[in-house]
Amino acid sequence: MKFILFYLPSVGTVSQTQKGMAGQNSQNYQNMLWQLSEQIKFADKAGFWGAAFTEHHFHIEGIEQSNNPILLGLYFGLQTTRIRMGQMANVIPFHNPLRLAEDIAMLDQMLQGRTFFGIARGYQKRWADVLGQTYGVGGTMSDKSEVDQKNRRLFLEHYEIIKKAWTSDVFSHTSEHWTIPPEGLKFNHSVVNRFGKGQTEDGIITEIGIAPKPFQRPHPPIFQPFSFSEDTFRFCAREGIAPFALATDDDTLSDLFRAYQEEAAAAGRDYALGQNIGIFRDTLVLEDAAEAHKYAAMGNGFVWPAWFAPIGFNEAFRKKGETGRIGPECDYNYLVEKGFEFVGNPDQVNRQIENMVKKHNPEYFLMWQYPGPIPHHIQMRNLELWATEILPNWND
Numbered sequence: 001m002k003f004i005l006f007y008l009p010s011v012g013t014v015s016q017t018q019k020g021m022a023g024q025n026s027q028n029y030q031n032m033l034w035q036l037s038e039q040i041k042f043a044d045k046a047g048f049w050g051a052a053f054t055e056h057h058f059h060i061e062g063i064e065q066s067n068n069p070i071l072l073g074l075y076f077g078l079q080t081t082r083i084r085m086g087q088m089a090n091v092i093p094f095h096n097p098l099r100l101a102e103d104i105a106m107l108d109q110m111l112q113g114r115t116f117f118g119i120a121r122g123y124q125k126r127w128a129d130v131l132g133q134t135y136g137v138g139g140t141m142s143d144k145s146e147v148d149q150k151n152r153r154l155f156l157e158h159y160e161i162i163k164k165a166w167t168s169d170v171f172s173h174t175s176e177h178w179t180i181p182p183e184g185l186k187f188n189h190s191v192v193n194r195f196g197k198g199q200t201e202d203g204i205i206t207e208i209g210i211a212p213k214p215f216q217r218p219h220p221p222i223f224q225p226f227s228f229s230e231d232t233f234r235f236c237a238r239e240g241i242a243p244f245a246l247a248t249d250d251d252t253l254s255d256l257f258r259a260y261q262e263e264a265a266a267a268g269r270d271y272a273l274g275q276n277i278g279i280f281r282d283t284l285v286l287e288d289a290a291e292a293h294k295y296a297a298m299g300n301g302f303v304w305p306a307w308f309a310p311i312g313f314n315e316a317f318r319k320k321g322e323t324g325r326i327g328p329e330c331d332y333n334y335l336v337e338k339g340f341e342f343v344g345n346p347d348q349v350n351r352q353i354e355n356m357v358k359k360h361n362p363e364y365f366l367m368w369q370y371p372g373p374i375p376h377h378i379q380m381r382n383l384e385l386w387a388t389e390i391l392p393n394w395n396d
Contacts, residue, residue: 001357001394002049002364003386006088006280007036007072009053010372012062014302017373022062028372029065035371037079039379044080046387047395050116051076052088052366057127062372063307069118070103077111085111088225088244088366089118093151094131097158098180101165101210108214115214116221119241121155123311135177141312142229166219170198170207181205225366226280228252228316230259237263237271244278244366246313248339251320253279253360278364279356281342282335285385286378289344293336295378296343299370301332316340342367346389353394365394 011032012022022028040051053069066072073085085107090100108115121140122128128139140148157175164171173180188203198207214220224236228247236243237260247253257273264271282300286292304313309328317338318326335341342352356362367386371379 001353001362002396003391003394004050004052004086004278004364004366005040005043005048006052006054006366006368007371008064008066008303009036010063010303010370011065012372013375014298014373017062017302021060023060023065025062028062032065032371033075035376035379036076038376039369039371039383040076040083041079042380042383042387044083046383047391048083048387049364050084050086052086052116052118054088055091055120056124057131063303070107073115074107074110077107077114080114082114084114084116086116086220086223087118088223089120091120091122091128092158092162093122093135093137093154094128095158097161097178098165098210100158101162104162104220105166105210105212105214108216108220109212111215113215113220115216116223117219118223118225119155119159120225121151163219165210166214168209170196170209172207181208223278223364225278226316228256228318230256233257233260233277234263236260237269238267240264240267240269240276242276242278242364244280244364245362246280246316248317249319250359252318255320257360257362272361274361275363277360277362278366279360279362280366281368282340283342283349283367283369283382283386284374284378285344285346285349285382285390287345287385289348292343292345292382293332293341295374296341297332299374300335300341300368302373303370304335305330305332346385350390350393353390357394 009032011028016022053066053072054064055066055069056064057067059065069087077085104117123139123141125139132138135154137150137154138147140151142148153176157177161173164173185205186203187199187205192199199205222241223244224241225244226246227243233243233256245253245256257277260277261271261273284292284296309330314326314328314330342349
């Protein structure tokens, strides 16, 4: 199994966050950069497969302060030698797909293939509806509304353009929102015909290409977090994308994993059950289980009820066949009860992983980390115990 550290990241302690506007405090941000540098450099030497950052904007509260996961990946990637740096995820409907394809290709070159590429549709309306004005699209919680349908169409358009940019020397593309290149684009530069491609003899640009191409061929691995939707799993299976499951119900996970394997086989990919799929959990390991739960309650036990539950993410805990509303009210004990917390001493967490592997056998395990709310020395001890007491049992 491949272990990936996932950082929002948060900045500021719980008390600093509760005072307000922690995200605009420069010392908080500098503390976060230093802490993550130390943690990821340790993880690099300890054998963790990867580290990932999300994309969200305008988080003046200090939670999920990760507006550019590509820049964060470069910053920490240049301090390391083996660990892969990626995104969970880039919200691609709100990006220029050509610029994004170029940026990821540059990151992949600069880190010589130590990258992976995450894609998502965007759900946080505060920033998605602001930045989405360019394309007339906003955030969505997959509610089948007009906004949701347009977001999906743009997501698929941008995904196709990015793939073309990575896998073709030069290409053209026509879709609902894009004509690449625009019709009748006259450049008429002799160097294109002498040293490049995509220009007619009378100077009309008919195709374009990006440079550089990714270091990995045909491109970095593509991941899609965080889902509990069979449609998403089937799309990922057809495309060879690795989906990361947020669901905690074992029956739901089994259905999703089987659907992925079935759809992948129909697309000509012979995957074992669980291959090319990830599971996402909050994690913290200390010698004393009670202490581990105490600190995890300061991390996800603080952030989830305050931030994610009101947005609707408690849907991840719905059991197969369960109907009715799952309310936003929850606490840390609720997260433990629902199976989202892989927290305790090494023996307890090893047993949780063993149970997960027996039932689902995911190729990737994404581990939520909480710098800021959880003190740095606790985070470091947690990583040390993962490296010595857990990873050797499960690493590929």
